[in-house]
Amino acid sequence: MLFNSLDFLVFFFVVMCIISFFKFRRFQHLFLIFSSLFFLYYTDNYLITLLIFTILLHFYVGREIFKSKNIFRKKIFFIIGIVGSIGILGFFKYTDFVITQFNFFGSYLDLGSEIPLLNLALPIGISFYTFQSMSYIIDIYRGSLQPSKTLKEYAVFVAFFPPLVAGPILRANEFLPQLREKISQNEISQKLKLFVITNQNLKFGITLMSIGFFKKMFFSDNIGPLVNNIFSNPIGLESFSIMIGTIAFGIQLYCDFSGYSDIAIGAAAILGFKIPLNFNKPFFASSPSDFWTRWHISLSTWVRDYLYYPLVFKNRNSNSLVFISLLISMLLMGIWHGASWNFLIWGGIHGLFLACYTILRKNFSSNSTKKFFKSKIGKITSILITQYLVFFTFIAFWMKDFTHMAYAMEKYVFLDFATEGTIQIIRDNELPILLIILFGILHFYSYKQGNIVEKISKMKIHYWAGILFVFFISIAMFYVGSAREFIYFQF
Numbered sequence: 001m002l003f004n005s006l007d008f009l010v011f012f013f014v015v016m017c018i019i020s021f022f023k024f025r026r027f028q029h030l031f032l033i034f035s036s037l038f039f040l041y042y043t044d045n046y047l048i049t050l051l052i053f054t055i056l057l058h059f060y061v062g063r064e065i066f067k068s069k070n071i072f073r074k075k076i077f078f079i080i081g082i083v084g085s086i087g088i089l090g091f092f093k094y095t096d097f098v099i100t101q102f103n104f105f106g107s108y109l110d111l112g113s114e115i116p117l118l119n120l121a122l123p124i125g126i127s128f129y130t131f132q133s134m135s136y137i138i139d140i141y142r143g144s145l146q147p148s149k150t151l152k153e154y155a156v157f158v159a160f161f162p163p164l165v166a167g168p169i170l171r172a173n174e175f176l177p178q179l180r181e182k183i184s185q186n187e188i189s190q191k192l193k194l195f196v197i198t199n200q201n202l203k204f205g206i207t208l209m210s211i212g213f214f215k216k217m218f219f220s221d222n223i224g225p226l227v228n229n230i231f232s233n234p235i236g237l238e239s240f241s242i243m244i245g246t247i248a249f250g251i252q253l254y255c256d257f258s259g260y261s262d263i264a265i266g267a268a269a270i271l272g273f274k275i276p277l278n279f280n281k282p283f284f285a286s287s288p289s290d291f292w293t294r295w296h297i298s299l300s301t302w303v304r305d306y307l308y309y310p311l312v313f314k315n316r317n318s319n320s321l322v323f324i325s326l327l328i329s330m331l332l333m334g335i336w337h338g339a340s341w342n343f344l345i346w347g348g349i350h351g352l353f354l355a356c357y358t359i360l361r362k363n364f365s366s367n368s369t370k371k372f373f374k375s376k377i378g379k380i381t382s383i384l385i386t387q388y389l390v391f392f393t394f395i396a397f398w399m400k401d402f403t404h405m406a407y408a409m410e411k412y413v414f415l416d417f418a419t420e421g422t423i424q425i426i427r428d429n430e431l432p433i434l435l436i437i438l439f440g441i442l443h444f445y446s447y448k449q450g451n452i453v454e455k456i457s458k459m460k461i462h463y464w465a466g467i468l469f470v471f472f473i474s475i476a477m478f479y480v481g482s483a484r485e486f487i488y489f490q491f
Contacts, residue, residue, distance in 0.1 A: 001042045002485060003263045004217055011039065012267060016197060019271065025192040029152055029179070032195075032271075036161035040125065043165075047123040050088060051159060057084050058133040059154045062140045062147040074141065081137040089130045092120050097339030124489060125165040127336055129158055131302055136172045138306055145173050153179055153192075160273070162264040166257070166488040168278040168298035178273050195272050203464065205270030207457040212262030214471045219439055220255035221480045223248050226432035230425065231398050234408045239415040240422040242408050246391045248432060249398055251439050254282065256487045257296070281447045282390075286373075286382040287361075288353040291390055299336070303329050319359050326358060327351035337397075338490065342405065346396040353389055431478075 001008050015035050019028055041048045061081035068074040096117045103114045136157075139145035148154035157175050181191040230237065230245030237245075261278035268275045278297050285291035292300040311325035312318075327348065334347020372378040392412055399405040426433055446452045456467055 001039055003260060004213060004484070004486075007042070011035075011042075016270065019195050020197050023194060023196075025194050028195045029156055029192055033152065033155045033159060036156075036159040036164060039161040040159070040164060044124045047121065050092070050123050050126060051129060054085070054088070054129060054133050055151075055155050055158050057081065058137055058158070059148065059151050062137045062154075065137060065140050066147045078137060078141045082134065085130050085134050089126055092123055092126060094335075094339045095120060122490070128167050128169055129164060131299070131336075132169050132171075133158055135169075135302060135306060139172060148172075148176060160268070162267040162271075162273075163275060166260050166264070166486055167296075168261055168264065168275055169302055170275065170298075174276065175273070193272075197270060197272070201269050201272060204453070204457040205266040205268075207464070207468070208266030208269065208453050209263045210266075210468050210471045211453060212259040212264075212266060213475060215255040215259030215262065216484075216486070217259075217475045217480075218471075218478055219435055220252050220259060221484045222478050223252045223255070223432045223435055224484070226425075226429045227252055227398070229429065231395075231404075231408070234399075234404050234411075237408075237411065238418040238421045239411040240417075240419060241425050242395075242411040243391075244422065244425065244433075245408070246394050246412065248436060250283075250391050250394045251436055253394065253397070253487060254279070255439070260486045260488060281443070283387060283443060284383060284447050285386050285390070286379060287386055288350070288357045288389065291386060292350075292354070299333065303333055307332060319363070322358055322362075323355040326355040330354060340400055341402075342396050342398075342400045345405070346393055349393050349396060353393075 001011060015032075018031060022028065022031070037048060037051070040051060058081055061077050061084075064077040065074050065081070068077060096119065099115050099117055106114065136145070136154075140147055148157065153176065156179060157170065157172060160170070160175075163170060179193055181193050227245060227249045230241060231249065234242060234245070258279040265275045265278070276298065280294040280297065282291055282294040285294050308325055308329040311328065312321055315321050328351075330347040330351030331344060332347070333350070334343040334345070337343040337346070373382055392409070395408045395412060396405060399408060449455065456464060459467070
């Protein structure tokens with residue numbers, strides 16, 4: 001069920017009405033589980049069984065890990081949970097990729113036979129709810145989290161429909177307490193929370209959802225054709241044409257994915273849940289590490305907490321260990337996105353950038369360099385360099401054809417300064433180019449203003465309604481004619 005479809009709007013309106021009308025705690029929680037399962041079943045059909053299996057596996061494994069006094073027994077259940085998660089994800093997402101690589105090397109070695117592909121359907125949202133569930137049992141194993149009291153409570157956490165398909169990836173220690181009644185500032189009871197849709201939450205949620213729809217349907221969907229025109233076959237294009245393509249794709253991807261996150265966070269806010277921010281002005285990042293504190297925050301912090309920190313915990317002063325750990329972490333980030341070499345290349349490049357930056361900052365920074373980068377011109381310089389590197393990686397993210405990727409990367413790095421073809425591309429794509437410029441202006445304004453969503457939602461009702469009207473009339477005027485799938489649905 002696409003967020004940017006009439007089906008979802010009807011579905012969400014019905015969910016809000018029923019939760020508002022039936023003020024019974026247990027019913028509301030059960031209804032939220034049923035609604036979430038229906039939300040996934042509507043799109044994924046029988047593959048919803050994988051979500052149900054994941055919920056059951058991790059609930060009972062997590063409980064056994066917590067109850068186990070014997071460290072060996074605790075490890076056994078922990079391994080069962082991790083292997084079960086990775087096994088399901090690996091089978092459905094990476095089996096055909098592994099078979100393809102085996103067949104390739106088999107033909108190279110002249111083995112004479114091929115293994116047929118399974119052509120498995122990729123379950124929607126499996127990468128997100130698998131990582132979400134894994135963090136739950138890892139935290140229990142580490143002793144930093146107590147398991148859910150009931151299966152119903154845990155099912156709400158894993159299956160909660162707004163972030164289910166494409167995140168943000170939730171953490172149990174942040175979400176589970178929201179299902180319980182508050183006794184005081186620091187104490188939470190065991191009593192289930194009654195969901196109440198307040199005017200404040202409703203206004204904030206609608207504002208954030210509207211901005212999400214605006215990003216996706218006004219910017220992303222209309223910039224997409226320019227990206228396809230340039231990246232589908234870049235051979236022969238000029239350097240500036242490739243640069244326009246990378247900028248267009250970076251903005252398209254950001255508007256598409258952050259748009260989804262905004263809708264998910266906004267919908268959750270209306271229902272009374274606070275979901276952490278997933279994007280924070282990433283195009284103003286001033287270093288590779290700063291970028292990953294601003295882009296897909298829920299995934300980057302997951303990889304940091306559950307992979308990178310354990311790898312470097314024993315020897316943080318070793319440059320080689322830091323380098324290898326960052327590279328491994330980002331390669332995992334890459335393969336998480338999809339079973340394709342281009343994602344591994346994308347992750348590997350980011351890993352190299354992060355590792356080199358971290359080691360250089362650690363070993364070669366001086367008071368004079370720190371002073372320079374704190375100055376206005378230093379900040380602008382660092383932002384421009386960072387964005388140049390980040391947009392370079394978007395080439396690998398989009399292009400699966402190695403010939404196309406190598407050509408585009410070469411043109412991006414070694415400028416040919418030709419302009420004739422680029423001018424023609426600009427003339428043929430006036431609307432997407434204008435939207436890119438408009439996005440830059442609005443993104444800068446939002447960066448300077450701070451929390452723009454909060455400010456809009458607190459406006460008087462007629463000003464607030466006027467701004468939302470501008471959003472939706474803009475979407476209607478430039479609507480592409482059909483609901484386009486979100487890019488991160490494929491991950």
